Each structure stands twice: as C-alpha cells, then as structure tokens.
Amino acid sequence: MLKFMSMCPLALMLFIATATGRVHATEFDVLLFTKTAGWHHKSQHKAVEAIQNLAKKHFFSVEWHEDANIFNSKDLARFDAVIFLSTTGDVLNGRQQQQLTDFIRAGNGFVGIHSASDTEKSWPWYQQLVGHTFVIHPPVQTAQIRILDADFPGMHGFTDGQIWTDEWYEFSPPHVSDLNYLITVDESTYNTKADWGNVTGNGMGAFHPIAWYHYFEGGRSFYTSLGHMSGTYQIEAFQWHMAGGIYWAATGKGIREENQFRN
Numbered sequence: 001m002l003k004f005m006s007m008c009p010l011a012l013m014l015f016i017a018t019a020t021g022r023v024h025a026t027e028f029d030v031l032l033f034t035k036t037a038g039w040h041h042k043s044q045h046k047a048v049e050a051i052q053n054l055a056k057k058h059f060f061s062v063e064w065h066e067d068a069n070i071f072n073s074k075d076l077a078r079f080d081a082v083i084f085l086s087t088t089g090d091v092l093n094g095r096q097q098q099q100l101t102d103f104i105r106a107g108n109g110f111v112g113i114h115s116a117s118d119t120e121k122s123w124p125w126y127q128q129l130v131g132h133t134f135v136i137h138p139p140v141q142t143a144q145i146r147i148l149d150a151d152f153p154g155m156h157g158f159t160d161g162q163i164w165t166d167e168w169y170e171f172s173p174p175h176v177s178d179l180n181y182l183i184t185v186d187e188s189t190y191n192t193k194a195d196w197g198n199v200t201g202n203g204m205g206a207f208h209p210i211a212w213y214h215y216f217e218g219g220r221s222f223y224t225s226l227g228h229m230s231g232t233y234q235i236e237a238f239q240w241h242m243a244g245g246i247y248w249a250a251t252g253k254g255i256r257e258e259n260q261f262r263n
Contacts, residue, residue, distance in 0.1 A: 180214055
C-alpha cells in the first residue's frame with residue numbers, strides 16, 4: 001500500500017488504467033470493418049488509408065479488420081464505434097449479429113460508408129440501424145447536391161448546390177421514422193435511369209437523401225452513400241464529412257445541445 005501511495009500522479013493514472021484493462025492514449029477508439037461477401041470496391045484500399053490518416057489528424061485510434069470474428073464481446077469492449085466501410089452482402093453470422101446489437105445498445109456508435117447500405121439486407125435490425133436499404137444506382141455521374149444541415153460535424157466542407165461526382169444510390173423507403181437528413185442530390189442534374197435486368201430504377205423523386213444520422217436503441221448511427229471512387233477519399237470535403245460522422249458516432253458530441261442525449 002505504501003508503494004502504491006508513493007506513485008507520481010501520471011504513474012498512478014497509468015496503473016489504474018492498466019488495471020481496468022483499457023488505456024486511452026487517444027480521444028476514442030474505432031473498429032474499421034471492410035468484409036465483403038458481394039461486390040468489392042476498388043476504392044477500399046484508398047478508403048482505409050484515408051480513415052487511418054484521419055485517425056492520426058484527429059487523435060483517435062482505428063483498428064482495421066476484415067475477419068468478422070472481431071465481433072465478440074471482449075474485443076468490441078475496446079471500441080467506441082464501428083465503421084462498416086463499403087461492406088457488402090451477409091458478413092456476420094447470428095452470434096456476431098447479436099454482438100453488434102449489444103454493442104449499439106450499450107451506447108456506442110455505428111458509421112456506414114457507401115455500400116454499408118448494401119449489407120445484411122435480410123437482417124431487419126441492421127437495416128433499421130443504417131436507416132435505408134440500397135436498391136440500385138445508375139452509372140457514375142456528376143450532379144448537384146443540396147445541404148440540409150450545415151451544422152452537423154464535418155459538413156463545413158460542402159456548399160449548397162455544388163457539383164459532386166459519385167454513384168448515386170437509390171434507396172428503399174426509410175426503415176425508421178427519426179432519420180436526420182444531411183445531404184440530398186438534385187435528380188434534375190443527372191440521368192436517374194438504371195437497369196440491371198431484373199431491377200430497374202428511375203430515382204427517388206424530389207427528395208433523394210444521400211447522408212443522414214439518427215439515434216438508435218441507445219446508440220448512434222451515421223451513414224453516407226458517398227465514396228464509390230478512390231479519388232473521392234482524397235477530397236478534403238469528404239474527409240471532413242467522414243471525420244465528422246465518426247466523431248459524432250463515437251462521442252455523441254458536436255450537434256445541437258437539445259439533441260445530444262436523445263434516444
């Protein structure tokens with residue numbers, strides 16, 4: 001006991017942190033998950049690099065995995081948020097699905113980027129977590145985007161009406177009623193027609209969302225459909241967009257005070 005009491009404050013803090021099993025050298029910790037069971041985006045490598053660089057710039061840790069066995073209670077306890085980066089198909093088994101469910105219900109965060117909405121399409125809970133389900137997209141085109149909430153973290157890189165080149169996802173109706181929309185795309189500025197043989201699309205109409213966030217079962221969920229091409233991850237505005245979503249999902253901070261603790 002005497003030896004313990006004689007520790008300097010810094011050593012005492014490190015001792016306590018080590019004893020509790022979690023030492024924080026960064027603001028928060030994120031699991032980056034990129035498993036694909038369908039289409040594999042060529043942009044994934046550049047996307048991973050971009051998020052790793054964001055972690056260095058914004059003082060959070062990121063741990064990259066493609067093995068779904070990371071979804072267990074012991075490992076997930078080390079993270080504040082999980083990012084599904086261009087995942088596709090059924091990537092989690094039943095046990096792993098329950099671990100993600102428990103993780104969100106424990107008050108943690110989820111970030112979905114691009115084809116995260118084309119993932120686990122037969123799992124209703126996950127579709128509610130994301131908010132919408134991907135249906136189809138036309139060829140990559142340039143279009144104008146509209147900004148609905150410039151106050152959300154990381155949105156300052158965008159301007160209303162600016163042009164953006166991407167893969168414009170068409171989505172199902174929302175699976176939950178409380179989505180807070182950040183960005184829409186103006187369908188009058190690109191060709192919405194899409195034909196995949198057995199699936200066709202012609203846009204979503206006057207309101208075509210592409211990024212949003214919401215509180216879900218005690219946790220937080222942010223999603224953006226942007227990010228199809230490798231070059232997108234080198235655009236500073238998109239880097240800020242991802243950083244803001246990751247920051248909010250992991251911490252719950254950065255939006256209007258009256259919404260910060262709403263569940």
